[in-house]
Amino acid sequence: MAATLQRFPRHADPDAVQAALRDDGAAIVEGLLDADVVARVNDEVEAAVAAAGAQPPMFNPVLEAFHGGQTRQVAGVAGISRTFATDVMCAPLLLALADRVLLPACARYQLNIGHLLQRGPGAEDQWLHRDEAVWSDVPRTGGVELQLASVIAFVDFTRDNGATRLVPGSHRWPDRALSPAEQMVQQPPSADAIAYAEMPAGSAVVYTGGVIHAGGANTTTIPRRGAHLSYCLGWLRTEENNYLAVPPAKAATLPRQAQELLGYAVYDAIPRGGGYLGMVRLQDPVDLLARGTL
Ligand SMILES: O=C(O)CCC(=O)C(=O)O
Numbered sequence: 513m514a515a516t517l518q519r520f521p522r523h524a525d526p527d528a529v530q531a532a533l534r535d536d537g538a539a540i541v542e543g544l545l546d547a548d549v550v551a552r553v554n555d556e557v558e559a560a561v562a563a564a565g566a567q568p569p570m571f572n573p574v575l576e577a578f579h580g581g582q583t584r585q586v587a588g589v590a591g592i593s594r595t596f597a598t599d600v601m602c603a604p605l606l607l608a609l610a611d612r613v614l615l616p617a618c619a620r621y622q623l624n625i626g627h628l629l630q631r632g633p634g635a636e637d638q639w640l641h642r643d644e645a646v647w648s649d650v651p652r653t654g655g656v657e658l659q660l661a662s663v664i665a666f667v668d669f670t671r672d673n674g675a676t677r678l679v680p681g682s683h684r685w686p687d688r689a690l691s692p693a694e695q696m697v698q699q700p701p702s703a704d705a706i707a708y709a710e711m712p713a714g715s716a717v718v719y720t721g722g723v724i725h726a727g728g729a730n731t732t733t734i735p736r737r738g739a740h741l742s743y744c745l746g747w748l749r750t751e752e753n754n755y756l757a758v759p760p761a762k763a764a765t766l767p768r769q770a771q772e773l774l775g776y777a778v779y780d781a782i783p784r785g786g787g788y789l790g791m792v793r794l795q796d797p798v799d800l801l802a803r804g805t806l
């Protein structure tokens with residue numbers, strides 16, 4: 513018997529989803545996106561997905577191995593698909609969860625990465641990992657979550673076509689306190705500890721950065737198109753350089769909330785007794801963007 517995750521509708525009480533995140537580290541939100549949003553994103557990314565087959569190798573071959581040779585990757589999706597930047601990245605339930613998970617440890621959170629991952633036929637199981645390992649040098653201090661992540665289905669996710677695999681409760685395992693390198697040599701989770709995020713297109717599996725998970729093997733002929741969308745504390749370096757992925761001229765065409773999430777807003781922790789990060793010419797860049805003077 514495989515492990516399971518709690519499932520919620522899009523209009524669920526965010527507190528209830530947060531409770532599931534606290535217990536299991538992960539939860540499924542069915543119907544997070546309307547069918548027309550799914551269709552528009554699919555349309556807007558199509559050319560980039562087609563071009564992804566001919567991309568130069570990644571800067572570090574380990575990353576090719578991490579996603580596997582059959583996976584088409586498109587980074588910077590917020591700069592490619594306006595619908596992704598507005599309706600997906602700013603989805604109210606995702607932000608309500610980010611408020612709850614991340615604001616206790618920051619004055620503002622930000623987009624960490626918006627990454628399309630199309631696991632093609634023949635893709636093998638991805639390595640099980642914790643996403644927070646990217647910040648391997650941040651000391652693990654009790655209870656502070658660095659990240660709220662999601663994988664959003666842009667086709668139906670099934671166990672056979674590569675649905676994300678997650679290990680509920682693994683955010684509470686003691687090995688989380690080890691360095692990422694030490695975690696790699698721990699005993700892998702047993703098969704029955706793994707839950708499969710089977711869900712219809714437009715649904716998402718949401719999880720915190722300490723949960724062990726990975727993409728699944730695709731034994732079908734259908735490419736599994738998903739988006740890895742995650743937010744992190746506003747004082748961390750982001751996985752993707754979002755200012756370059758969505759440069760000012762493009763960011764200026766987006767709503768202010770999207771600009772803020774992309775990192776254009778100053779990080780102002782002065783009311784919390786701290787300082788500020790990310791100003792330009794002594795101003796808040798998001799205001800300069802609004803005035804057309806960035
Ligand atoms: O593609 C998936 O289902 C998971 C991807 C993932 O875990 C990652 O990119 O960190």
Ligand SMILES: [Fe+2]
Binds near residue numbers: 641642643726
């Ligand atoms: Fe991951």
